[in-house]
Amino acid sequence: MTGKELEHQLIKRYLADECTSEEILEVHKWIAANENEEALKSLIDDLLNHKNGGIEITPNRDKELLWQSIEQDINRKHFAVNKPAPENQLKTVNPFFTFSKITASIALLLGVFTVLYFYNNEEKIEQPIAKVFSEISTISGQKKNITLPDGTRVILNSSSSISFEKEFLKSNERRITLKGEAYFDVTKNKTKPFIVSTNSVETKVLGTSFNVKLDSNKVYIALVEGRVEMKNQDNIIELTPEEMGIADMLDSSLYKTYFDIQEITGWKDGKLVLKDANYNEVMQRLQEWYGVEFEQKGKTPTGTINTIYDNVSLSEVLLGLSFTYNFDYTINKDQVNIILK
Template sequence: METHESIKRMFQLYVGKHFTRMGRAIFGKWLRAQQDQVEKEEMLQQCWEASEGEISADTWNEWNRLQEQLGISFKRNGRLGVRWMRYAAVIALFLVTVGGTYWTAVQYTLHQPTVMSEMFVPYGETRELVLPDNSRVWVNAGSTLVYPSDFSQMDSRTVYLTGEASFHVSKNKKKPFIVKTAGLDVQALGTVFTVKSYAGEDFTEATLEEGSVKVSLKEGDNRSYILEPSDQLVYSHADGGVRMNRVDIALYKMARKGYLIFENVSFEQMILTLEKKYGVTFQYNATRYGNDLYNVKFAPDETIENVMEILHQLIGIQYIINEKNVIVK
């Protein structure tokens, strides 16, 4: 079951996203690897059934180019069956349509087999990871980080994030460290920073603690920004707007130690964070709490019961906790 979920998250991370040529080459290598072929086939079947694209002669031409350039060949008993030709078409669709003419213009080749590693952190947990270059990453609840198991054959140290993670990057001027999300690319220049990009949320954030980073937008006019310590860039997925904030970096350092700190946040934002932190689901009337902003801090050892009792004392919330469900009256 865990293998199936891991394969599913890999597809969700890459399919339909505007990643770099190298990123797509990495995905192609992972896709054609022998391990977990049954699970990959199941996901291709799901992609096929969900696809709204049209299969045409151009699709097949792109598929042939893709096979030639990356060596992707899904064969069963030495033959490529009708079902797999169907899957091949959907691979071409979701890789080619979002990448334009990428497959005909690709210039990057991975000369050594590349193994992609994944860290998925479920709700209610946080984890620390040391990458192959000795960079340290604190991955927050409900997040997925995908990264190559070896950076030595690559021109950059590129990782892919959905969710939230803090990075303490080892310096290497010859190989830039880049965090890819659906809306932003964040390139570190030997630094400590946090990126927050949860699927389904309206904003992606990049916050710098030490050093400097270059944040590049993927949509519109491809704007880029250089951040200084205490700068926070907030990107709106709805309208492509960018807002710059000055933040208290001490709060981010405390967050890595397990503290939950809310400053001038909406009730909805607070609830989303609590759901990730404790692995629970809230039921509440959004209109009742829609206009207020909240300021509160919770210690690392606080339970959800402690948190709700504190909120009851501070703002008068009435609630019921039923296993993994929290009902706010």
């Protein structure tokens, strides 16, 4: 076998740990031969220039066994290169010189490959496939109707946002991250569950309608239709229609109760529902609903109110409340000044 053939076949097999014992000995002989020095340099150049023909070489070679094998072969004088010699003249090889040359050459080959191996792996690490997300948000006083790539309808309340992968339909699950409040009408897909992630709480469904709200340190899941699974780090519960799951993020508790559908989900239809709300709660809801700020003078009124404002303007709401709470008011763009009597 010529040096060129060995370069393209045997050396690659050798570095890939695919050689037989006879082939390993042949490689050792080839490396030891003086006339193959230029071919060895050429092989190393090819390796450094990634001309390895796409051969995958095993990085975890047992170097200790390799050195033992080389030493045993030297001791048995199998590294002598048999060349034609003048008649009656015996050709010999200096064992010490041969061993030094072989170990240096093989160490160089292994060193070159080790560098290439880690370089190739480093390239893969430096070029990860980044996930690209879409985010939709609302400002104070704004609501949005959204249709997700799978057909799921989302109504996003004010000062809220949802985010999801752009490759939403290619995943094994349909995962949405929510901040604030949203109403979901989920398209059914038994093979790809729909998951809403809100802080440390997850709501998992196949196809259903429900409301999700993050308020201070609690997450509220109000189920209108279908069935959902709600879980946090420690617990898991299953909700049926008209049940609301509540997750407390301070003590990791998770429990459920019943709810008034109109009170919880009326907002998506333009209805501001106030139930047993005191003055401060009313003003807070109005700020969020209309995207305004209140400046108040005077003593805070007592008592609670129960009412529904169905798609009415801020001025209409304040006109009615001014008689209930006995105050005067002025509206200047997004600023409302109230003087309580």
